[in-house]
Amino acid sequence: MVEMFSRRTFLRSTAATATISLLAGCSGSGGDTGSDGGSENGDDSESTTESTPTAEQEQASFDGWFDRTDNYDGVHDKTDQDSVTVTVGAEGNGGGFAFEPAAVKVSPGTTVVWEWTGEGGTHNVLERENGLFESELTAEEGFTFEYTFEDAGEYKYVCVPHETLGMVGVVVVE
Numbered sequence: 001m002v003e004m005f006s007r008r009t010f011l012r013s014t015a016a017t018a019t020i021s022l023l024a025g026c027s028g029s030g031g032d033t034g035s036d037g038g039s040e041n042g043d044d045s046e047s048t049t050e051s052t053p054t055a056e057q058e059q060a061s062f063d064g065w066f067d068r069t070d071n072y073d074g075v076h077d078k079t080d081q082d083s084v085t086v087t088v089g090a091e092g093n094g095g096g097f098a099f100e101p102a103a104v105k106v107s108p109g110t111t112v113v114w115e116w117t118g119e120g121g122t123h124n125v126l127e128r129e130n131g132l133f134e135s136e137l138t139a140e141e142g143f144t145f146e147y148t149f150e151d152a153g154e155y156k157y158v159c160v161p162h163e164t165l166g167m168v169g170v171v172v173v174e
Protein backbone atom coordinates (compact mmCIF):
# COMPACT_ATOMS: atom_id res chain seq x y z
CA MET A 1 0.00 0.00 0.00
CA VAL A 2 1.15 3.10 -0.88
CA GLU A 3 -0.26 5.85 0.95
CA MET A 4 0.28 8.87 -0.68
CA PHE A 5 0.51 11.59 1.63
CA SER A 6 -0.12 14.49 -0.22
CA ARG A 7 1.82 16.61 1.85
CA ARG A 8 0.99 19.88 1.01
CA THR A 9 3.89 21.79 1.64
CA PHE A 10 2.67 25.13 2.15
CA LEU A 11 5.68 26.66 0.99
CA ARG A 12 4.29 29.83 0.46
CA SER A 13 6.88 32.16 -0.22
CA THR A 14 5.63 34.34 2.42
CA ALA A 15 7.54 37.22 1.42
CA ALA A 16 7.95 38.37 4.79
CA THR A 17 9.91 41.10 3.45
CA ALA A 18 7.66 43.49 4.99
CA THR A 19 9.33 46.57 4.07
CA ILE A 20 8.52 48.28 7.17
CA SER A 21 9.59 51.62 6.25
CA LEU A 22 9.89 53.26 9.48
CA LEU A 23 10.23 56.59 8.13
CA ALA A 24 10.75 58.62 11.10
CA GLY A 25 8.11 61.19 11.02
CA CYS A 26 9.66 63.81 8.98
CA SER A 27 6.88 66.17 9.71
CA GLY A 28 5.50 67.47 12.84
CA SER A 29 8.13 66.23 15.19
CA GLY A 30 10.18 69.26 14.52
CA GLY A 31 10.12 71.93 17.07
CA ASP A 32 6.96 73.82 16.43
CA THR A 33 8.20 77.08 17.64
CA GLY A 34 6.26 80.07 16.51
CA SER A 35 2.81 79.93 17.94
CA ASP A 36 1.43 82.51 15.61
CA GLY A 37 3.27 81.27 12.65
CA GLY A 38 5.57 83.86 11.26
CA SER A 39 2.99 85.34 8.97
CA GLU A 40 4.21 88.86 8.97
CA ASN A 41 1.10 90.41 7.66
CA GLY A 42 1.74 92.25 4.48
CA ASP A 43 -1.35 94.33 4.42
CA ASP A 44 -0.28 97.86 3.78
CA SER A 45 -3.63 98.95 2.56
CA GLU A 46 -4.51 101.33 5.31
CA SER A 47 -1.12 102.22 6.63
CA THR A 48 -0.23 105.64 5.39
CA THR A 49 3.00 106.48 7.02
CA GLU A 50 4.49 109.80 6.16
CA SER A 51 7.81 108.32 5.26
CA THR A 52 6.63 106.33 2.27
CA PRO A 53 5.84 108.55 -0.68
CA THR A 54 3.30 106.43 -2.43
CA ALA A 55 1.26 107.68 -5.32
CA GLU A 56 -1.78 107.69 -3.12
CA GLN A 57 -0.15 109.92 -0.60
CA GLU A 58 0.69 112.47 -3.25
CA GLN A 59 -3.00 113.24 -3.44
CA ALA A 60 -2.98 113.86 0.26
CA SER A 61 -4.84 116.82 1.65
CA PHE A 62 -1.99 117.76 3.99
CA ASP A 63 -4.28 117.60 7.00
CA GLY A 64 -6.95 119.67 5.35
CA TRP A 65 -4.57 122.34 4.19
CA PHE A 66 -6.21 122.47 0.78
CA ASP A 67 -9.81 122.15 1.88
CA ARG A 68 -10.68 125.58 0.48
CA THR A 69 -8.28 125.46 -2.46
CA ASP A 70 -10.22 124.62 -5.59
CA ASN A 71 -7.20 124.54 -7.88
CA TYR A 72 -5.31 121.94 -5.83
CA ASP A 73 -4.70 119.00 -8.13
CA GLY A 74 -2.13 116.91 -6.34
CA VAL A 75 1.56 117.29 -5.77
CA HIS A 76 3.47 118.21 -8.89
CA ASP A 77 6.74 116.33 -9.03
CA LYS A 78 9.45 118.89 -9.73
CA THR A 79 12.32 116.95 -8.24
CA ASP A 80 15.80 117.13 -9.68
CA GLN A 81 15.38 120.69 -10.90
CA ASP A 82 17.52 123.62 -9.84
CA SER A 83 14.66 126.06 -10.07
CA VAL A 84 10.90 125.66 -9.93
CA THR A 85 8.40 128.41 -10.67
CA VAL A 86 5.07 128.85 -8.91
CA THR A 87 2.62 131.39 -10.26
CA VAL A 88 1.13 133.88 -7.79
CA GLY A 89 -2.28 135.15 -8.74
CA ALA A 90 -3.23 132.29 -11.00
CA GLU A 91 -6.88 131.70 -11.76
CA GLY A 92 -8.60 129.87 -8.94
CA ASN A 93 -10.50 130.18 -5.70
CA GLY A 94 -13.01 132.55 -7.25
CA GLY A 95 -10.58 134.84 -9.07
CA GLY A 96 -6.89 135.40 -9.43
CA PHE A 97 -6.40 134.01 -5.96
CA ALA A 98 -4.36 130.90 -6.50
CA PHE A 99 -0.86 129.54 -6.40
CA GLU A 100 -0.17 127.33 -9.39
CA PRO A 101 0.78 124.60 -8.88
CA ALA A 102 -0.54 124.66 -5.36
CA ALA A 103 1.72 121.82 -4.29
CA VAL A 104 5.14 120.95 -5.62
CA LYS A 105 7.70 118.37 -4.63
CA VAL A 106 11.32 119.38 -5.03
CA SER A 107 14.75 118.09 -4.20
CA PRO A 108 16.94 119.67 -1.53
CA GLY A 109 18.81 122.65 -2.84
CA THR A 110 16.05 123.67 -5.21
CA THR A 111 15.13 127.33 -5.50
CA VAL A 112 11.42 127.97 -5.75
CA VAL A 113 10.58 131.16 -7.59
CA TRP A 114 7.15 132.70 -7.08
CA GLU A 115 6.15 134.93 -9.95
CA TRP A 116 3.27 137.41 -9.79
CA THR A 117 0.77 137.57 -12.61
CA GLY A 118 -0.62 140.92 -11.56
CA GLU A 119 -4.07 139.39 -11.28
CA GLY A 120 -6.19 139.18 -8.16
CA GLY A 121 -4.84 142.18 -6.35
CA THR A 122 -2.17 142.24 -3.71
CA HIS A 123 -0.50 138.97 -2.79
CA ASN A 124 2.37 137.74 -0.74
CA VAL A 125 4.04 134.48 0.21
CA LEU A 126 4.40 133.60 3.87
CA GLU A 127 5.62 130.32 5.30
CA ARG A 128 2.84 129.65 7.74
CA GLU A 129 4.37 127.73 10.60
CA ASN A 130 7.59 129.52 11.38
CA GLY A 131 7.74 132.46 9.02
CA LEU A 132 10.71 130.82 7.40
CA PHE A 133 10.24 132.96 4.33
CA GLU A 134 8.07 135.95 3.64
CA SER A 135 7.76 138.15 0.62
CA GLU A 136 6.48 141.66 0.46
CA LEU A 137 2.88 142.42 -0.37
CA THR A 138 2.53 143.52 -3.95
CA ALA A 139 0.28 143.38 -6.97
CA GLU A 140 3.07 144.05 -9.42
CA GLU A 141 3.02 141.88 -12.50
CA GLY A 142 6.32 140.10 -12.98
CA PHE A 143 7.40 140.53 -9.38
CA THR A 144 9.35 137.53 -8.15
CA PHE A 145 10.26 136.16 -4.78
CA GLU A 146 12.43 133.15 -4.23
CA TYR A 147 13.55 130.81 -1.53
CA THR A 148 16.03 127.94 -1.65
CA PHE A 149 14.96 124.83 0.24
CA GLU A 150 17.81 122.92 1.80
CA ASP A 151 16.12 120.67 4.34
CA ALA A 152 13.60 117.92 3.80
CA GLY A 153 10.11 118.61 5.04
CA GLU A 154 6.72 120.04 4.22
CA TYR A 155 6.55 123.79 3.98
CA LYS A 156 3.05 125.24 4.00
CA TYR A 157 2.69 128.80 2.90
CA VAL A 158 -0.11 131.26 2.32
CA CYS A 159 -1.01 134.51 0.72
CA VAL A 160 -2.08 136.44 3.79
CA PRO A 161 -4.82 138.57 2.16
CA HIS A 162 -6.39 135.55 0.48
CA GLU A 163 -5.63 132.68 2.82
CA THR A 164 -9.26 132.34 3.76
CA LEU A 165 -10.18 132.07 0.11
CA GLY A 166 -7.89 129.09 -0.26
CA MET A 167 -4.83 130.82 -1.64
CA VAL A 168 -2.36 128.50 0.04
CA GLY A 169 0.37 126.22 -1.12
CA VAL A 170 2.91 123.69 -0.02
CA VAL A 171 6.45 122.80 -0.98
CA VAL A 172 7.48 119.26 -0.20
CA VAL A 173 11.22 118.77 -0.01
CA GLU A 174 12.26 115.15 -0.07
Ligand SMILES: [Cu+2]
Pocket residue numbers: 097098120122123124159160161162167
Ligand atom coordinates in the same frame (compact mmCIF):
# COMPACT_ATOMS: atom_id res chain seq x y z
CU1 LIG B 1 -3.33 136.51 -2.72
